[in-house]
Amino acid sequence: MILLFELDRGYKKYNLGIQIHIEAMRNNNTRMCNKLGTDIGMDSIGDYNYARELSTLLNELGKNNELPKTILYCINLKENEVLASMIGNFQSDERYLKNAIWI
Structure with missing residues (x-):
């Protein structure tokens, strides 16, 4: 999480966005x-x-x-409520967290 924290700080500094899958x-x-x-598509939920x-990271x-x-998104549909409630905690005039289901 430390790496993600440092990367996110740099993204903000250079006005870049992130998406977390x-x-x-x-x-x-x-x-x-092999x-x-x-x-190649051998992924699962x-x-x-x-x-x-x-929450700690944000x-x-x-x-x-x-x-x-x-942008936060998850392929596990049961988690949409978790993400939707989480992004609501971190809205501001200059920063908009989005859930991929809303885009």
Whole structure:
């Protein structure tokens, strides 16, 4: 999370946006990934408890106005309420967090 924190601070400084893709389990089939390469669609929906860590990240960046424009999205539909409520906590005039289902 420290790396993500430092990257996000830089994105804000240079007026860049970020998108965070949550709960993707990547490259699940080792045999096919070895045969065809990684990132070829052998991904699945994950099931992680991430809300506390995401809140901490967004809050720490927001304390010093270092939170860049942010898109949060998840392929696990049951998590849309978590993301929708989370982005509502960090709105401002200059920063708009979005959930991909709203775009």
